[in-house]
Amino acid sequence: MKILEGTGTSGGIAVGRARLLAAPSAVEEEIPGKGAREEARRCREAADAVRRELRGLRERAVEAAGEAEAQIFEIHALLLDDPDFTGEIQRQLDGGAAAETAVRRAGEALAAEFEALGDPNIRERAADIRDVSRRLLSALGGGGGLSGEGEPDGPVVLVADELTPSDTLSLDRSQVAGFVTRRGSAASHVSILARAMGIPAVVGIAAAPELEGRLLAVDGDAGRVTVDPDEAALSEARSRRRAAARRLGRLRAGGFPPAETRGGIRVELAGNIGAPGEARVVLENGGEAVGLFRSEFLYLGRETPPDEETQYLAYREALERMEGRRVIVRTVDIGSDKRAPCLDTGREENPALGWRAIRICLDRRELFRTQLRALLRASVHGRLAVMFPMIASLQELRCARKLLGEARAELETEGTETASVEVGVMIETPAAAVLSDLLAREADFFSIGTNDLTQYTLAADRMNERIAGYYRPADPAVLRLMKLTAENARKNGVWTGVCGESAADPALIPLYLAMGITELSMSPAALPEARERVRSLDMEEARATLARALGEVE
């Protein structure tokens, strides 16, 4: 038994056999062909199978991640039948190559040709061509893909250096129990999709070849992977898994009674999402709104920023899935700590205090304008709210609002309909909390991002393990800033929510409610338990606990 430590990015426990997903082999193995006619027939059959596979994948991807993400499979279907691709395969077959060799050579030749082109957008397509060749090779029985090498028996834990969106969306969720990758973070595609699909995931673990076929217990909550777990570890993992499933089933079966304290104080329970498809998981867990849609998902893993149409489709889909319930979209929050290749933020000495979030948007107006236009266009499809991250001054809020107004005026001039949206400030800098009286006069709501607020208030980097003890969301300094914010909001008729990880903390929920916070937004899987916590809460007791936590009484 061996324990590997990583970072959990999608919660839950999974037990299964490791299956390594290796990059397709670059070494060409010569397989003797069975004559051009027979090889051509095999190619046609493989193409038919891949066409069916892509259709199925598209449907599944729409369900799991949304229309915008699923488009990749339509492009792949077009590539599969592209005359340049099929023509090159045919030429290879005519020259006596086996189907596998022909597909591999045609795919490589085209991919290389595209890689040589100057346009970065088009260069990216080389990966799509390789993806399609890989599917064809799998269908030919040549391996190199997920569906190759025999059927696995029982649940599988997928181990890879990195998983592409196409890989992740291709998986059969009835077979895959967990993900383990070396690269990735909570914001990467694999993690977002894993959460949307309810599959535990751990990142930061090397995909060593010797893991293949070994039994793994993946703990997505603790970020731990146990290789060859012994009887005790195994039965513990299994019983935790069963207990979690039973508990969730029981909570869901309860039909989600209102999130009300014993004294009848109503709280809105919302979910944090990173892709439109996750809205489904929010609803399944009884969420009443989306309290944080992290729009950076759209920007990561691509070489140019997403265009207006791509963004519009994603926002629209989230709004439609929520059927009139509020969806708060946070404008792009990228910086040198969360890097996106399409936004060159460079390296910074101190990324948390650097060029990020609203600061980038106010500098790169064109980029911001595209996002604001997409949001406003989507606003007619539901109840949209827009939130600006990293605000530290009143001027920044005014400037962002002005740009929002300009985008709206532009759309109106063009004859495009827009609807009214709530505009909120994410309170995550101590400056914003201290200025909350001024900000409240010019905003419709506040949402406190406790992760950054804690880190900035206590000057404690939350990634630095040596000072982990200094990072305390329940510290009186953090709680005082939060209480000040909620009070200033209430005086100005503005509501306050919490959207950091601590919104789901059963020990902190009473404190937040006692401050007058009326919305809690968290990872969708945490919603059923948070509802229980709210329902069992006694406000009198919570107020007394808050007074102690603030250091007002000993």
Added chain:
Amino acid sequence: MQQFDYTISDPMGLHARPAGQLVRQAAAFKSRVTIRRGDREADCTRLLRVMALCAAAGETVTFTVDGEDEQAACEAMRAFCTESL
């Protein structure tokens, strides 16, 4: 034969998604539809060729439609460009 010029306004140029839509549009007609950028031309039903033109934002491309339903095809292509490109 019919022809029209179009200046691409999509900031990302003629990238995969609109190229895919363009190919599907063109394939719906009997006429042969081609797109030309500078001295390079591509059959509009061939995704890889269309993408390989690398037509960028602000560049003007020429569409040529030739065949029995060229009138309808030309209008459809023009409408598609204005809408999505």
